[in-house]
Amino acid sequence: MPIVAPSLLAADFLHLQDECTMLNESEADWFHLDVMDGVFVPNISFGLPVIEQIRTTTQKTCDVHLMIVQPERYAEAFKKAGADMLTVHIEACTHLHRNVQQIKSLGMQAGVSLNPHTPVDSLKDILHDIDMVLLMSVNPGFGGQSFILHTLQKIKELRRMIDNQGLNTKIEIDGGITLNNAASIVRAGADVLVAGSTVFKSADPKATIRALKHIV
Numbered sequence: 740m741p742i743v744a745p746s747l748l749a750a751d752f753l754h755l756q757d758e759c760t761m762l763n764e765s766e767a768d769w770f771h772l773d774v775m776d777g778v779f780v781p782n783i784s785f786g787l788p789v790i791e792q793i794r795t796t797t798q799k800t801c802d803v804h805l806m807i808v809q810p811e812r813y814a815e816a817f818k819k820a821g822a823d824m825l826t827v828h829i830e831a832c833t834h835l836h837r838n839v840q841q842i843k844s845l846g847m848q849a850g851v852s853l854n855p856h857t858p859v860d861s862l863k864d865i866l867h868d869i870d871m872v873l874l875m876s877v878n879p880g881f882g883g884q885s886f887i888l889h890t891l892q893k894i895k896e897l898r899r900m901i902d903n904q905g906l907n908t909k910i911e912i913d914g915g916i917t918l919n920n921a922a923s924i925v926r927a928g929a930d931v932l933v934a935g936s937t938v939f940k941s942a943d944p945k946a947t948i949r950a951l952k953h954i955v
């Protein structure tokens with residue numbers, strides 16, 4: 740069964756408490772929290788104070804996806820705000836190895852994210868150091884975009900790399916996941932499904948989460 744991580748980017752921010760309660764009562768495993776700086780991506784979302792408050796509503800894993808430049812400036816602050824996992828973009832880190840060590844030394848799990856154009860090969864010398872790879876299946880910055888089909892090849896290739904090295908690094912897929920494509924994503928080798936619009940814009944979010952959880 741995949742780990743299901745609804746992205747609160749698509750939540751109703753005027754009723755955030757209700758959305759958190761819904762997730763807590765659902766089969767969702769993680770809260771996926773998208774932080775954007777308007778520099779690394781052409782959009783700005785929410786940041787530390789919002790995550791700090793969401794943290795008080797849940798015991799579930801807070802999976803923070805940083806779409807920001809120089810993420811090392813804020814790793815400690817996100818730990819304090821309650822992040823359990825912190826994912827940074829390979830394209831935003833000149834000293835990725837140092838950034839990963841920093842995240843781990845702060846007591847969080849470390850994830851590395853790849854934009855659609857970045858080959859999975861580029862993880863070769865960092866894969867054994869990280870807890871998760873987040874493959875972007877859309878260009879980061881916005882919810883509600885269409886899944887880039889080529890991602891399925893990348894998942895398979897990454898699955899092979901991880902298995903060949905005997906690692907248990909998780910593969911998380913983010914962007915454009917629907918009830919129609921989720922099964923093929925899991926079959927290709929994904930461990931974690933992020934879903935924003937599919938969950939929060941559905942008539943029955945809890946049922947949609949359940950459907951994603953039992954998709955294969």
Ligand code: DX5
Nearest residue numbers: 746879880882883915935936
């Ligand atoms: C996009 C974010 C995603 C986004 C996914 O930059 O990283 O987590 O919320 O939204 P959907 O599931 O609507 O594509």
Ligand code: ZN
Nearest residue numbers: 746773804913
């Ligand atoms: Zn995300």
